Each structure stands twice: as structure tokens, then as C-alpha cells.
């Protein structure tokens with residue numbers, strides 16, 4: 490049996506194993522320092538860790554070779570897209586976004602996606618496989634290297650539905666925020682879902698401090714059924730109920746992502762429908778213009794109509810932001826990630 494990658498285990502899990510082997514659990518702290526602060530890629534490279542201990546770890550765990558990384562840089566705004574190819578051939582993409590004063594990274598939780606949203610390039614790929622914690626962390630580390638500084642925020646909004654790979658995403662959040670490792674604050678991590686209600690509720694009951702974004706896509710059940718097959722499983726009413734439960738339990742607001750498609754869901758009436766749906770939920774709405782993908786049949790919402798839409802929400806007291814998409818020339822914008830391909834389903838957008 491192949492040994493599991495040591496970076497797929499939290500410090501607490503590894504310490505527990507060490508204790509069961511008659512070792513001191515705290516010996517793992519130095520290993521964490523080597524892995525996450527010094528970037529050791531082999532047990533041999535762990536400076537300051539005793540040889541016999543390295544041998545013990547190497548007998549039990551592995552360190553998967555680093556993924557191959559290809560890079561694209563947007564000529565429009567400097568956005569960087571990274572394409573990762575893992576040793577087994579699975580691919581995933583991350584995006585580094587430079588704002589006026591901040592840098593954020595959008596990372597993937599799965600290679601492909603099973604949700605099949607008809608407007609999203611990733612959905613057209615189908616699910617190749619879930620990403621393991623160390624593969625999620627590899628994206629974070631590479632994005633940080635590209636940023637040349639600490640990231641201000643980390644978004645699970647790339648390829649995949651994070652709540653359909655929750656065990657690995659949850660563990661990667663614990664690893665990212667470990668104070669002996671990257672020490673990245675959970676409060677700066679946002680996980681986006683199309684609305685996997687049981688996991689929204691689980692998150693609400695957990696002690697994690699990450700932020701929740703729910704990609705409503707539209708406020709009309711009929712349109713939503715056409716756009717995302719997931720709506721057959723969880724209705725808008727159930728998704729909003731889950732979001733409300735999250736805000737009640739955590740006392741944190743939820744972010745609602747709403748994608749504007751021209752003539753589909755961008756009228757004043759649509760804005761009022763959205764308002765009726767979310768008015769009792771402490772939230773902020775992010776309006777996102779649909780980003781076209783090759784072969785797509787949808788048209789992006791128009792800026793003026795988007796502004797009118799935004800005004801209706803703002804006047805009703807809902808904090809609303811119209812997100813300016815970046816990296817469209819390198820297919821790095823929301824919904825365009827297709828692991829180096831174009832995806833075979835036409836119109837797409839990430840969570």
C-alpha cells in the first residue's frame with residue numbers, strides 16, 4: 490500500500506499517531522516548520538530533524554513530488570493563472586488577483602466538477618477527482634510565491650464544489666491556519682458553494698471561522714433549474730434556510746453571488762425577486778457579469794442594467810458590490826477555468 494502524504498494530516502492527527510508509537514507528539518512541530526515555512530520537499534531536506542525520526546516518518550508517510558506548474562499572465566490587468574498538473578495527471582487551476590492595495594488568490598478544491606452548471610467551463614469537464622489537502626496547499630504556496638507577499642484573502646472559488654470535497658477542504662483550512670505552519674487566518678478564507686445545504690449547516694455548527702459565499706446564480710427557481718442541476722437537490726428556499734442558519738449560529742454575514750445574464754435574470758423584477766428572497770438574511774451581494782466561454786449561448790449582463798439592479802438592492806439596505814472581472818484574456822475569470830482546455834459544455838462560471 491502506498492504511504493499517504495504527510496501533508497494530508499493535521500498536526501493534531503500526526504501528534505496523535507506519534508504518541509501511539511511512543512514518541513512525543515510535539516516532535517511534529519519542527520517537521521511542520523520544515524514543511525510549511527522552509528518548503529522542504531523531502532524528509533532528507535528537513536534541517537534540524539533527527540535522522541532516526543526522519544527515517545521513522547519516511548517509513549510511514551510519503552511526500553508526493555511537486556506538481557508541474559504552467560503560468561499565464563493577463564495583459565489586461567496582470568492577473569496570473571496557474572495550471573497545476575499533479576503526478577497522476579489530474580489538473581487544477583488557481584488565479585492570483587492583484588487589486589489596488591491587496592492581493593487575493595482563488596484556488597480549486599477539485600479537478601473538474603460534478604455539479605454540471607451549464608454556464609461554467611469547469612462543469613463541462615465533469616469530475617476528474619477530489620483534490621487532497623496537500624494539493625490544495627500546493628496551490629496556496631504557489632500563489633503566494635507569485636504574489637511576492639502574504640495574500641490578503643484566499644477564495645475557494647476555483648474549480649470544483651468545495652462542499653462536495655468537504656473533508657479535504659476542511660483539513661486544508663486547518664493546515665493553512667495552523668500557527669506552526671502557514672498561519673493563514675481562517676477569517677480571510679472564503680469558501681463558496683452552489684448550495685450544498687447539509688454542509689452549510691455543518692459549517693455553521695463547526696468552530697471554523699471561514700467565510701461562506703453562496704452562489705445563488707439567480708433568484709428564480711425555474712431559471713436556476715435550467716442553469717444548475719444541483720437545484721433539483723436543494724431548492725432556493727432550502728439554500729436560503731441554510732444560509733440563515735449559518736448567520737444565526739455564527740453571527741457572521743453570508744456573501745451571495747449572483748451572476749448577471751443578459752435578458753435572463755437582470756431585470757428590475759429579478760432584483761426585487763432576489764430582494765424578497767434574501768431580505769431577512771444578514772448578507773452582502775456580489776453581482777458578477779457572466780463571463781463567456783467558447784461555444785456558450787449566454788450573453789453577459791449589461792453594465793447599465795447591472796447598475797440599476799444594484800441600485801434596487803442598495804436602496805433596500807442590502808450591501809451590494811458589482812465585481813469587476815479580471816483575467817478575461819487568459820480565461821481566468823469566474824467560470825472560465827477549464828484546466829487548460831475549453832470544457833465541452835458551453836457557458837460556464839465558477840462558484
Ligand code: SF4
Nearest residue numbers: 602604606609612840
Ligand atoms: S459553478 Fe461551481 S459548482 Fe457549478 S460546475 Fe462550476 S465549479 Fe462546479
